[in-house]
Structures are given as C-alpha cells and as structure tokens.
Amino acid sequence: MNKDKRELSDVSSDEAICRLLENMEEDVSTVFTRSQSMKPCPIGGSISGICCKNCAMGPCRVREDSAGLCGATLGTITARNLGRHIAAGASAHSDHGRDMAHLLALTAEGKAEGLKIKDELKLFKLAKNLGIKSGDKSVGEIAKETAEKAMLLFGQQTGEIDLIKIAPKKRQEIWRKYKVMPRGIDREVVEMMHRTNMGVDQDPEHILDHAVRTALSDGWGGSMIGTEITDILFTTPVPLAAKTNLGMLKEDEVNIVVHGHEPTLSEIIAELADEKELVEYAKNKGAKGINVVGICCTANEVLMRQGVAPVGNFLSQEMAIMTGAVELMIVDIQCIMQSLGQLTKKYHTKLVTSSPKAKISGAIHMEFQEINGLTLAKEIIKMAADNFPNRKANVCIPEIKSDLIAGFSHEYIRYMLGGRFRESFRPLNDGIIDGRIQGIVAIVGCNNARLTHDKYHNFLTRELIKRDYLVVQTGCGALSTAKCGIMTPESMEYAGEGLRSICEAVGIPPILHLGSCVDNSRILTIASEIVEEGGLGEDISDLPAAGIAPEWMSEKALSIGTYFAASGVYVAFSGQPIPVESSEEVKKIMTVGWQEKYGGQLEYIADIDQLLSKIIDVIQAKRKALKIDVKKERVLMDMEARRALQDV
Ligand code: XCC
Numbered sequence: 001m002n003k004d005k006r007e008l009s010d011v012s013s014d015e016a017i018c019r020l021l022e023n024m025e026e027d028v029s030t031v032f033t034r035s036q037s038m039k040p041c042p043i044g045g046s047i048s049g050i051c052c053k054n055c056a057m058g059p060c061r062v063r064e065d066s067a068g069l070c071g072a073t074l075g076t077i078t079a080r081n082l083g084r085h086i087a088a089g090a091s092a093h094s095d096h097g098r099d100m101a102h103l104l105a106l107t108a109e110g111k112a113e114g115l116k117i118k119d120e121l122k123l124f125k126l127a128k129n130l131g132i133k134s135g136d137k138s139v140g141e142i143a144k145e146t147a148e149k150a151m152l153l154f155g156q157q158t159g160e161i162d163l164i165k166i167a168p169k170k171r172q173e174i175w176r177k178y179k180v181m182p183r184g185i186d187r188e189v190v191e192m193m194h195r196t197n198m199g200v201d202q203d204p205e206h207i208l209d210h211a212v213r214t215a216l217s218d219g220w221g222g223s224m225i226g227t228e229i230t231d232i233l234f235t236t237p238v239p240l241a242a243k244t245n246l247g248m249l250k251e252d253e254v255n256i257v258v259h260g261h262e263p264t265l266s267e268i269i270a271e272l273a274d275e276k277e278l279v280e281y282a283k284n285k286g287a288k289g290i291n292v293v294g295i296c297c298t299a300n301e302v303l304m305r306q307g308v309a310p311v312g313n314f315l316s317q318e319m320a321i322m323t324g325a326v327e328l329m330i331v332d333i334q335c336i337m338q339s340l341g342q343l344t345k346k347y348h349t350k351l352v353t354s355s356p357k358a359k360i361s362g363a364i365h366m367e368f369q370e371i372n373g374l375t376l377a378k379e380i381i382k383m384a385a386d387n388f389p390n391r392k393a394n395v396c397i398p399e400i401k402s403d404l405i406a407g408f409s410h411e412y413i414r415y416m417l418g419g420r421f422r423e424s425f426r427p428l429n430d431g432i433i434d435g436r437i438q439g440i441v442a443i444v445g446c447n448n449a450r451l452t453h454d455k456y457h458n459f460l461t462r463e464l465i466k467r468d469y470l471v472v473q474t475g476c477g478a479l480s481t482a483k484c485g486i487m488t489p490e491s492m493e494y495a496g497e498g499l500r501s502i503c504e505a506v507g508i509p510p511i512l513h514l515g516s517c518v519d520n521s522r523i524l525t526i527a528s529e530i531v532e533e534g535g536l537g538e539d540i541s542d543l544p545a546a547g548i549a550p551e552w553m554s555e556k557a558l559s560i561g562t563y564f565a566a567s568g569v570y571v572a573f574s575g576q577p578i579p580v581e582s583s584e585e586v587k588k589i590m591t592v593g594w595q596e597k598y599g600g601q602l603e604y605i606a607d608i609d610q611l612l613s614k615i616i617d618v619i620q621a622k623r624k625a626l627k628i629d630v631k632k633e634r635v636l637m638d639m640e641a642r643r644a645l646q647d648v
Pocket residue numbers: 261296297313314334335444445446447475476477516517553554556557
C-alpha cells in the first residue's frame with residue numbers, strides 16, 4: 001500500500017490488517033487502496049440526497065432554492081431517497097427473517113437435513129407472542145404453526161404485526177396515534193417504494209412517517225423473527241469465551257472462512273469441523289485438522305452459539321484471503337465485497353457462494369437448500385481440504401489475536417442478574433437508579449473504508465465505560481471492540497467505579513456482545529423488559545439509553561437507526577454523513593419532529609468528541625427527568641436519629 005498517501009495507522013486500528021497492508025504486493029487491489037484512488041462522489045457524500053433519479057425526466061439535482069422538472073423540492077427528494085434506503089435495509093433483514101421462518105417450518109416437518117429444534121422454551125415463548133395456543137400440541141406442531149404464523153406477518157395486509165406487542169403499552173399508543181404501526185412487513189417495504197415513485201407522496205414529513213413504519217416492521221418484525229427463530233434452531237446464546245483476529249487462522253490446518261449473515265449452513269459447517277471422518281480426510285491431505293472461522297455477522301452468529309473465532313469484521317474480508325492461508329471462503333448474503341471474486345484468483349482460495357439469492361462471478365456456486373444442509377456442508381469441507389495441498393509458500397498470518405466473551409442474549413442477562421430462581425432485570429434497573437450505571441449505550445453497525453477502521457467504535461466504547469455507561473454491541477462494532485481486546489471481564493479495570501462494581505458482582509464484562517445485526521432486535525426486547533421491570537419510567541423514551549453507529553455504511557444501518565429512533569431512543573451516526581445532510585427541512589423532521597412525536601431522533605454528528613458529549617448530555621437529561629440524577633447519599637442513622645424520625 002502506498003504509505004505516502006495515508007499512514008497505515010490512519011487506515012486501520014487493527015494491527016493485523018496494518019501488517020498485511022504493509023507487506024502487500026503492489027498489484028493487489030483492496031478496499032483500502034480503492035478508497036484512495038476513488039473519492040466518494042459528492043452527491044453521495046456531503047451533499048448527499050439531493051439527486052433524484054426516480055423518473056426519466058431527470059436525474060434532477062436540486063438545491064434549497066430550486067426544484068426538479070416535476071417540481072419536487074430538496075426536502076421531498078431527500079426524504080424519498082432516505083425512505084428508499086430504509087426500505088432496502090429493512091428488506092435485507094426481513095428477507096433473512098423470512099428464510100429463518102421457512103427453515104423452522106421445514107425443520108418442524110423433519111425436512112431440513114441436519115437440523116432440529118434446540119431451544120423448545122424459546123419456541124414456546126415465540127409461539128405465545130404470536131398468539132398461538134400450545135395446548136397439548138407436540139413440539140413439532142407448535143413449531144410448524146409458529147413458523148407459519150411468522151411467515152404470515154410478512155404478507156399481512158391489515159392490523160398490527162404481533163411482535164410489536166412486546167413494546168411498552170405507552171409506546172404502542174404513540175405508534176397508533178401517529179399511524180405508523182406496521183401492518184405487515186413486505187407491505188410496508190412495497191408501500192415505501194410506491195410512495196416514492198414519481199408523483200406520489202410529496203410531503204417530506206409524511207414520507208418519513210412511512211419510512212418509520214417500514215423500519216419498525218424490520219426491528220419489531222423481520223429482524224426479531226430472525227433472531228428468535230435462530231435461537232430456537234441453534235440455541236439461545238449464553239456467555240462463552242473465544243478468540244478473535246487473523247491470528248486465529250492456522251498455518252497447519254484447513255482454514256474455512258464463513259462470511260455473510262445467514263447462520264444455517266455455517267452452523268452446520270462449524271459443527272462438522274470436529275467430526276472424525278472429516279478430520280481424517282483433512283489429515284490425508286496433509287493438514288492437522290479443520291479450522292472454521294468467520295467474518296461479519298455470520299461470524300457473530302456462530303461465535304455466539306459455538307464460540308467459532310471471528311477473524312475480523314467487514315473490512316477484514318479481503319485481508320483474510322491475503323494471508324494466503326484460507327482454503328475456502330463460503331459466503332451467503334449481505335456485506336460481501338464483489339472484489340473477493342478477483343482477489344481469490346491471485347491466491348489458492350476457493351470462493352463459494354451458497355445463497356439462492358446471491359452469485360458472484362468467478363465464485364463456485366453451491367446452493368444451500370434447507371433439505372441439503374448436511375450433505376452440502378460435508379462437500380464444502382472436503383473441497384476445502386482438497387485445496388490444502390495447493391497452498392502457496394508465502395503464507396503470512398499475522399500473529400495477532402485477542403480474547404473475548406460473547407453470547408449475551410436478553411434471556412441470559414435476566415438470568416445472570418437475578419439468578420436461576422428469580423430471573424429479573426431488577427438489579428440492572430437498581431444499578432441505573434442508584435447511578436452505579438449511568439446509562440446504557442448501544443454502539444453498533446459497520447466499518448467504513450473512508451474512516452480509520454475500528455477507531456471510532458473503540459474510542460467511544462472506552463470513553464463510555466470509563467464514565468460508567470454500560471455498552472452493548474452487535475455487528476461489526478462488537479468485533480472491533482473484541483479485536484482491540486477489551487471485550488473481557490478483565491477490561492472492567494477501564495470501567496468507572498460504579499460500573500466496575502456491578503461487573504465484579506455479576507462477573508460480566510462492561511461491554512456486552514449481543515450478536516449480529518439482526519440481533520439489534522434483542523436490544524428492543526431488553527429495553528422493553530427494563531421498562532416493564534419498573535422504576536425507570538413508562539416507556540423506552542424515558543430510559544437513560546442511546547444508540548450510536550459511528551462507522552456506518554450499509555443501508556441496513558439506516559433502517560436500524562430509524563427503528564431505534566422511532567422506538568424512543570436518541571441515535572447518532574458519525575463518519576460518513578447520513579444522506580439527508582443537505583436538507584435542513586428533513587434534518588429538522590428527523591430531530592425536532594421525531595423527538596416530539598416519537599421521543600427519539602436520528603442525527604449525524606461529524607465530530608466524535610461532540611458526539612460523545614451529546615450522548616452523555618442526552619442520557620443525563622433523561623436521568624434528570626427521572627429524578628435519578630443526584631446521587632442519594634446513604635445516611636447512617638444512630639438510634640436517636642431513628643427515634644426522632646419516628647416521632648415526626
Ligand atoms: Fe455488514 Fe452485519 Fe454493517 Fe458489519 S455491521 S458491515 S451491515 S456485517 Ni451490521
């Protein structure tokens with residue numbers, strides 16, 4: 001990499017990546033080199049949102065004082081563009097959720113090879129939340145009915161999607177009042193596309209209200225279905241220790257990288273990696289064993305349940321190939337760079353696509369169908385082993401890894417706080433009320449090659465735990481923190497005194513890894529349960545909590561940010577601007593406007609220090625409103641004082 005242009009420490013905070021870039025051959029192209037040779041188009045950057053391509057009289061590029069050929073104003077165009085981004089993001093999570101529901105149905109019928117229902121309790125809970133009466137039905141029958149009901153929510157036309165009832169009553173009333181209650185998941189996405197079609201919805205606030213409804217159908221619908229069913233099929237996570245970073249690739253083993261977002265095939269591959277027959281097969285090819293590792297959210301899924309090592313987050317995908325040690329990378333959906341097709345040609349790595357929805361030219365397509373999971377997984381592992389002898393001499397695995405603890409589901413958080421017999425959020429609420437925990441901050445979302453990789457996630461995490469804010473993480477943000485080594489109980493030494501005392505008592509890290517990006521829905525559940533536990537207001541918007549996506553890049557992040565804001569949470573994005581920055585009108589709707597209606601908002605703050613103080617201010621204001629901002633001193637009373645008190 002041309003070091004004159006950008007110092008390596010500016011490129012990534014991940015030392016493993018810096019080492020690989022330092023030794024990289026001149027002719028290799030990566031997302032980092034491309035980010036130098038190609039600047040972002042300004043219409044997508046600082047003046048984003050101002051271009052409309054929604055009909056063939058355009059594209060129209062407008063300013064505050066001009067309009068498109070049809071008369072569309074800057075506010076309308078910006079709102080329409082954002083609405084479409086949100087629809088795309090919501091559709092990604094939700095289509096994934098739909099596939100999980102379909103998988104549950106086939107599993108219930110015994111048609112999904114290698115799969116069974118692993119968490120019956122969770123199944124009963126989801127069934128109940130979907131309004132299904134268990135009665136004396138068998139587990140299989142309940143599973144089938146649950147899957148069918150979940151699938152119906154996608155095509156539901158009227159009414160309200162069931163899972164929204166998990167939200168606090170007051171929250172539901174707000175959504176009803178402003179007519180943003182999601183009716184059906186697909187329905188809201190389609191309507192978003194319709195409304196933003198040429199000449200339909202032209203009032204920015206009205207367009208954005210529907211964007212809110214679409215995002216809510218993702219968070220409380222598609223994503224939540226995805227998370228719940230993944231837990232049912234592959235178990236609800238409990239804390240486990242693992243290691244992360246590129247140093248987890250093994251020089252003498254067959255390395256298989258699972259990458260993307262869907263857990264199914266990767267869960268099976270990870271489970272099979274220790275199977276005697278396959279290990280023998282690998283040994284016959286000269287390897288000592290089979291090493292399955294992950295990237296992005298597929299990594300998070302198999303990490304949460306099987307402790308599989310994540311070798312990196314979004315910006316690590318090309319780097320893994322460049323070690324020369326990866327026999328096979330299997331990718332499913334979302335966040336997969338097309339460049340992998342070209343890049344793998346320079347190395348011995350085989351790139352395999354497995355989703356019926358995604359092909360990459362240059363990759364081998366081995367399609368996963370629910371009925372062939374086990375057979376396909378074995379085939380893929382053997383193919384990787386067959387490729388081991390083709391490894392070239394110049395393998396370069398950076399010797400960098402760190403420990404982490406992952407696997408915090410909301411069920412486990414309840415359990416660890418309250419104990420087996422009286423699981424509850426009470427101790428957490430009490431910790432927040434007495435100020436040992438100042439608030440809860442979710443630091444989530446992607447990496448972005450336009451920024452120093454991982455830097456902002458790690459900075460914010462450290463600064464917040466230092467000030468007694470409990471940090472919860474998902475997605476690539478979680479992997480950033482894990483790679484920098486602070487996602488362990490030992491890191492409580494960096495936490496403030498109050499937070500540390502809770503971490504010590506319960507035995508948890510001050511940063512909780514909650515899973516993949518669809519698992520942001522766990523945060524919604526946790527927030528609802530904290531409200532229900534009592535003492536911190538009647539609604540999510542009362543909670544001293546906030547959300548940040550400091551290095552966002554995916555449209556999915558816009559959907560997530562929006563459903564959090566619409567659920568009553570203050571949300572800040574940083575790094576690259578969100579695509580509404582040119583329209584004061586739209587910015588005002590998403591801040592002042594949403595605050596008034598939904599009690600939450602979504603805004604972009606470029607400066608990371610400013611963002612940090614804003615988060616703190618917002619949470620402190622909520623503490624003040626709850627009248628828990630002043631620390632109550634414990635008064636030690638002697639007998640006389642007690643008597644005096646009784647006399648009054
Ligand atoms: Fe993709 Fe989920 Fe973003 Fe990472 S964080 S870059 S979406 S893998 Ni969701």
